[in-house]
Amino acid sequence: MVVEVRDLVIRYGDLVAVDGVSFSARAGAVTVILGPNGAGKTSTVEHLEGFRPAAAGRSRILGMDPVLDHRHLVRRVGIMLQEGGIQPAIRPREVLRQYAGFFDDPLDVDELLDSVGLAHRSTTTVRRLSGGERQRLSLALALVGRPEVVLLDEPTAGIDLEGRELIRSTLSDLRREGTGVLVTTHDLDEAERIADHVVVVDGGRVVAEGSLGELTGERSTTLWFRCHDPVDLEALGAALGAPARTVGSGTHVVDGPADPQQIARLGAWLAEQGLTATEIRAGGSRLEDVYRDLTGGGNDRSAS
Amino acid sequence: MSAWASQLRTEVALASRQGEQLLVSLGIPLLVLVFFSLVDVVPVPTERAVDYVAPATLALAVMSTSMVSLGIGTGFERQYGVLKRLGASPLGTGRWVAAKTTLVVLTEVVQLAVLTGVAFALGWRPPMAGWLPALAGLALGTLAFAGIGLLIAGTLPGLVTLAVTNGLYLVLLLTGGMIVPVDELPGPMAAVSRVLPAAPLVEITTGSLTPDASVAPWAWITLTLWAAAAPLAAVRWFRWE
Numbered sequence: 207m208v209v210e211v212r213d214l215v216i217r218y219g220d221l222v223a224v225d226g227v228s229f230s231a232r233a234g235a236v237t238v239i240l241g242p243n244g245a246g247k248t249s250t251v252e253h254l255e256g257f258r259p260a261a262a263g264r265s266r267i268l269g270m271d272p273v274l275d276h277r278h279l280v281r282r283v284g285i286m287l288q289e290g291g292i293q294p295a296i297r298p299r300e301v302l303r304q305y306a307g308f309f310d311d312p313l314d315v316d317e318l319l320d321s322v323g324l325a326h327r328s329t330t331t332v333r334r335l336s337g338g339e340r341q342r343l344s345l346a347l348a349l350v351g352r353p354e355v356v357l358l359d360e361p362t363a364g365i366d367l368e369g370r371e372l373i374r375s376t377l378s379d380l381r382r383e384g385t386g387v388l389v390t391t392h393d394l395d396e397a398e399r400i401a402d403h404v405v406v407v408d409g410g411r412v413v414a415e416g417s418l419g420e421l422t423g424e425r426s427t428t429l430w431f432r433c434h435d436p437v438d439l440e441a442l443g444a445a446l447g448a449p450a451r452t453v454g455s456g457t458h459v460v461d462g463p464a465d466p467q468q469i470a471r472l473g474a475w476l477a478e479q480g481l482t483a484t485e486i487r488a489g490g491s492r493l494e495d496v497y498r499d500l501t502g503g504g505n506d507r508s509a510s
Numbered sequence: 511m512s513a514w515a516s517q518l519r520t521e522v523a524l525a526s527r528q529g530e531q532l533l534v535s536l537g538i539p540l541l542v543l544v545f546f547s548l549v550d551v552v553p554v555p556t557e558r559a560v561d562y563v564a565p566a567t568l569a570l571a572v573m574s575t576s577m578v579s580l581g582i583g584t585g586f587e588r589q590y591g592v593l594k595r596l597g598a599s600p601l602g603t604g605r606w607v608a609a610k611t612t613l614v615v616l617t618e619v620v621q622l623a624v625l626t627g628v629a630f631a632l633g634w635r636p637p638m639a640g641w642l643p644a645l646a647g648l649a650l651g652t653l654a655f656a657g658i659g660l661l662i663a664g665t666l667p668g669l670v671t672l673a674v675t676n677g678l679y680l681v682l683l684l685t686g687g688m689i690v691p692v693d694e695l696p697g698p699m700a701a702v703s704r705v706l707p708a709a710p711l712v713e714i715t716t717g718s719l720t721p722d723a724s725v726a727p728w729a730w731i732t733l734t735l736w737a738a739a740a741p742l743a744a745v746r747w748f749r750w751e
Contacts, residue, residue, distance in 0.1 A: 255598050257751075280600045291595030293587065295524055307516020308600045351600070 208233045208355045208386035209254065214263035216249045223249040225410035226263070231403065233354070234384040236377050240397045241407035242501060247390040248288055250407075251359050254388070255285050267355055281309065284353030286344045288360050294333035298324050298343050301332070302350055309351035322346045323372050338369030345373060355386040362396050374400055398493045408501040421496050429464040429472060430495065432456050432485040445475045454498065456484075464488035513601050517609035525583070525613060534574045534679075535617055539625055543567040546689060547632045553694050556720055562691065564629035565636065565644065565715035569651060570688045571621040573708060576614050576652045578679050581659025584610070585671030588663060594751045614656060618648070640718035643725065647714030650737040654707040657740025664748030687712035704728065707736040 209231040216224035224246040231237035239247045252258045254267055256276035265272055270279055292301055298319060306312035319325045322342040327335060335343065341361060348356050362370045377400055380387050391397055397404055404421055406414040414421055434456045443450040448462030460472065469488055476483050525531055546552050547560035554562035587593050596606060626634075658678075663671050683689065685699060686708025692700050703709045710729035717725035 257594070257597070277600075277602065280598060283598075285595075285598045287591055287595055287598075290591030293524060293590060293592055295527060296520070300520060300523060304516050304520040305599060307519075308513045347595070 207231065209237070209265075209267050209388055211250070211254070211265040212263055214250065214253065214265055215261045216246070216253055216258055217261045223410055224253070227407065227410070227412050228263075229405040229412055229415055231355075231386055231388045233386045234381055235402040236381055236387045236389060236400050237403045237405065238397045238401035239388070239390045239405045239407055240392070240394070240401075240497065241390075242392055245392075245407045245501075246410040247392075247407060248359055251357050251388070251390055254357055255283075256280075281351065282354045284348035284351060284356040286341075286348045286356070286358040286361055288363070291344065292332050292340065292347070294331065296332055297329050298332065298335070298346075299328040301343070302346055305347050305350050311352060312350050313352060315350070318346050318350060322376065323368075336366075338365035341365050342369060342372060345376060349376075349380075353385065355388070356380065358387070358389045360390055360392070362391065362393065370396070394494050394497055404493070406497060406500055413500040414496070418493060422493055428488075429460040429462075429468055430485075430487045431458055431460075431472065431476075431483045433458065433476070433481055433483045435481050437481065438479070442472075442475060446471050453495075457495075514605040514608050514612075517601055517605060518612050521609055521613045522616070525579070525617070528583075531579050531583070534578050535571065535621060536624060539567045539571040539574060539621065540628065542570060542689060543625055543628060544632070547629070552690055555691060555693070556723075558633065560629060560632045560634045561720050562716055563689070564625070564632070564634040565719040566688050566712050567625055567629070568622060568644070568648060568719075569686075569708070569711040569715045570683065571625055572618060572648050572651045572711070573655050573679065573682060573686075573688075575617045575621065577655035577659040578675050579617070580610065580614055580656055581663045581675045582672050584660060585663035585666070585675075586668040588749075588751065589668030591751065597750055611656075614652060618652065622648075635721075636719035637721050640720075642718075644715050644718040647711055647718065647725075647729075647733065650733045651707065651711040651714075653738075654711075654733060654736035654740050657737070657742070657744045658707070660744040660748060661740060664744060664750075682706060682708035685709075687716070705732065707733060707740075710736075 207230040211230065212228050214224055214227045215222065227246065227250055229237075229239075239250065241247055249258055253260055254265060254272045256272050256279065259273050267279055268282055272279060299315060302315045302318060306315050316325070319328050322345055324339060324342055324346070327339055332340060332343065345358070345361060348358065361373050377387055377389070381402070389400065398418065401418055403417055404415070405412055406421070437458060439450040439452065439458065442460070446460055446468060448460050448468070450458060450460045452458050460468070462468070469486060472486065543563055546563045550559055552559060552563070556562045659675060662674050666674060685695060685703045686692070686706065687703070688708060692703050692709050692712070695703060710733040713729035714725050714733065717723050717729070
């Protein structure tokens with residue numbers, strides 16, 4: 207494991223931002239910390255970056271203490287702050303050369319600019335770059351020292367589709383090269399696309415951890431359907447021999463085995479009632495459903 | 511290239527690109543030097559205005575660079591998160607301080623060369639023996655003013671740093687003997703001024719670089735105290751983000 211966090215607690219005065227978080231991240235994989243704003247994601251990452259001391263708990267990056275061994279880790283860990291960190295008056299090529307100069311064997315600056323799609327903007331001042339271009343420059347800064355671990359705080363927040371795809375493909379390259387990648391996001395779609403391993407946090411605690419398959423598979427004994435007309439859940443439950451409930455507007459769940467017979471019975475019952483289901487799904491629920499269940503996030507898919 | 515050199519190259523590139531920095535570090539001291547040497551409005555203790563104004567301007571140049579330029583530049587870097595981001599790089603605090611110090615010293619060397627050259631053209635002929643104490647005073651002044659600039663930059667937001675540093679600059683410019691000798695100020699104002707770092711620095715440069723003049727001992731004591739206390743205070747209270 208390249209990152210290991212055990213029972214981490216981070217406090218700001220009386221406020222407990224992180225309340226006993228444990229998880230780990232391995233090399234050659236993308237680990238996503240997913241959660242709504244205020245869940246403690248940034249505090250956790252900034253602790254790993256060496257900026258926030260822990261009130262309790264133990265964490266290790268590459269076997270070292272993120273705060274005490276900070277000066278050793280800065281050579282081996284690449285970071286991307288949630289925002290800022292770059293002079294508005296500087297140019298992408300200049301700031302990359304500056305950071306390249308801090309390492310013994312940095313990446314080639316021009317190749318790196320090209321790989322994050324900024325070759326044509328290399329001499330434009332940062333203040334004139336778009337939000338997405340700044341994020342990509344910030345990602346390039348994280349990578350210039352050939353890190354073994356990268357910590358990225360909301361790398362795709364507020365950036366355009368093209369920029370997102372570029373960041374995703376860069377993360378895939380890093381995974382393939384064996385780098386450990388830890389990413390925070392509040393964006394479910396993003397997590398679903400990039401994660402090998404997901405840590406769902408809410409209110410400073412881990413509410414679920416696992417691979418996408420594990421997280422969504424845990425709910426495979428459930429039958430989900432969407433129907434926008436009123437549904438008599440009691441009658442449905444009686445007909446199917448399993449309790450039925452509503453989990454969101456127009457989204458209903460039948461607990462119990464989600465086998466083909468049960469799906470057929472649900473279809474038949476709906477037809478009998480003259481109802482149309484827009485979607486019926488057995489098991490394999492989307493991360494979105496799991497996330498809503500776990501965080502009680504309702505319809506707020508990307509609280510920002 | 512070493513990390514220090516890489517940081518210094520960036521610092522120099524950014525500093526030379528900012529017009530307002532050049533205005534403060536070279537434009538204003540040059541203007542003060544030329545104007546008050548040629549226009550005889552200041553009640554200077556020397557026979558010719560340039561003999562007082564030239565060494566006073568050297569003190570002004572040091573205050574401009576080490577307090578105003580350094581303070582404002584660092585204040586905005588802190589506000590933009592640049593210092594935080596650098597904190598997660600292998601640069602390290604020591605080499606960051608070394609790069610900033612080198613930038614300040616390089617700027618001051620250019621300022622002193624230009625101002626001394628212009629003052630010579632205006633007829634200034636300082637005693638050679640005065641340069642050693644004058645440069646020692648300028649070095650102490652640099653420490654004192656850099657400490658003050660970094661203390662402000664490290665504790666207040668960027669725009670407030672801009673306002674406070676510029677305000678302080680103007681107050682010290684007017685009351686620190688940099689144009690009008692402190693002896694010409696009303697008694698209580700002069701007393702306060704002598705406790706601040708500008709007046710002792712001007713006392714040292716003018717006292718050393720004017721023929722038949724000398725430096726009052728209080729100036730060395732006050733300036734040395736500032737040169738020790740201000741950087742210590744900056745180290746104690748500076749916050750990186």
